[in-house]
Amino acid sequence: xxxxxxxxxxxxxxxxxxxxxxxxxxxxxxxxxxxxxxxxxxxxxxxxxxxxxxxxxxxxxxxxxxxxxxxxxxxxxxxxxxxxxxxxxxxxxxxxxxxxxxxxxxxxxxxxxxxxxxxxxxxxxxxxxxxxxxxxxxxxxxxxxxxxxxxxxxxxxxxxxxxxxxxxxxxxxxxxxxxxxxxxxxxxxxxxxxxxxxxxxxxxx
Numbered sequence: 001x002x003x004x005x006x007x008x009x010x011x012x013x014x015x016x017x018x019x020x021x022x023x024x025x026x027x028x029x030x031x032x033x034x035x036x037x038x039x040x041x042x043x044x045x046x047x048x049x050x051x052x053x054x055x056x057x058x059x060x061x062x063x064x065x066x067x068x069x070x071x072x073x074x075x076x077x078x079x080x081x082x083x084x085x086x087x088x089x090x091x092x093x094x095x096x097x098x099x100x101x102x103x104x105x106x107x108x109x110x111x112x113x114x115x116x117x118x119x120x121x122x123x124x125x126x127x128x129x130x131x132x133x134x135x136x137x138x139x140x141x142x143x144x145x146x147x148x149x150x151x152x153x154x155x156x157x158x159x160x161x162x163x164x165x166x167x168x169x170x171x172x173x174x175x176x177x178x179x180x181x182x183x184x185x186x187x188x189x190x191x192x193x194x195x196x197x198x199x200x201x202x203x204x205x
Contacts, residue, residue, distance in 0.1 A: 002048050004099035004141075004148025006086040006175045008036035010049070010063060015080060018067070026069040027080055029054075033063035036087050046090040046104065050078045050176070051146030051187045053090075053104025076106050077185045078145065084176045086146040099148025100141040101192045108132045110144070112184045113162065122167040124149075124180070128188060133161035135190035135198065143189035147175050 014030035031049070038059060041047070045056045047064065052072060058065040068079050078085060090104075091097075114125035126144065128136055133156060136142060140151050144165070153164045172178045180186070 001091045002053070002088050002102040002104050002146075003091055003095070003097055004051075004088070004102045004143045004146065006088055006147055008034045008087045009174070009176055010034045010036060010085050010087040012079075012082050012085060013063075015082065024070045026067060026073060028065060028067050029079065030060060030065050031063045031085070031087075033087060036063075036089070038064065041089065048088045048090075048102075048104045048146050049085045050076070051086070051102070051104065051143050051189055052076050052079060052106050072106075075109070076187050077109060078187065084179065086176050088146060102143050102148065102189060103192055105189065106187045107135075107190050108188050110186045110188045112180050112182055112186060114164075115180045115182060118166075120169065122169075122172055124165045124167055124177070125162060126165070126186065126188075127162050128160045130160040132188060132190055135194040136161055136163050137191075137194070140194070141191045143187075145176060145186050147171065147177060 011032045013032050016028040018025045046053050054066040056064045108129045110126040110128050149165045151163050155162045
């Protein structure tokens, strides 16, 4: 579990395609962890990369190594090329829950429609796919590229919905959200509680 509070910005410094006769190969990533302390990280620990939970298979002088399966690559963005990534270690039971409960499982991809300054803050508007629309609520929580955020507005449409977020300067400065451009795809994870509520209600129908 995670909180969606980014601990550091890392950088993918190497992308090695794994051998696979069926062309369904995943990749092995080497990550420069930046300011993220690796002292308490052991092999097998979980670290979220842009919101996607990955397992540490090796440690390096500057960071760590993870394997990303083809299945994970097919449902995420930002994990197959040299670029910056948001990093967060798995939550410990004694940690503060500064964001909200996050599983590190990407539910779908959104598309940035607006990213521009408004006053002292930034407005971020994202199109979400139809399958996620019912889970996105006004003042509810959503994770964008591993960052726990609060939904400001929701507008339903075809085929999904469009929602907006107000980003304070601190959030922009300490995450990779600063690099977003209109048309960019982003990893989305819906609120964990909403997922369970929908499941319980579906069994009552």
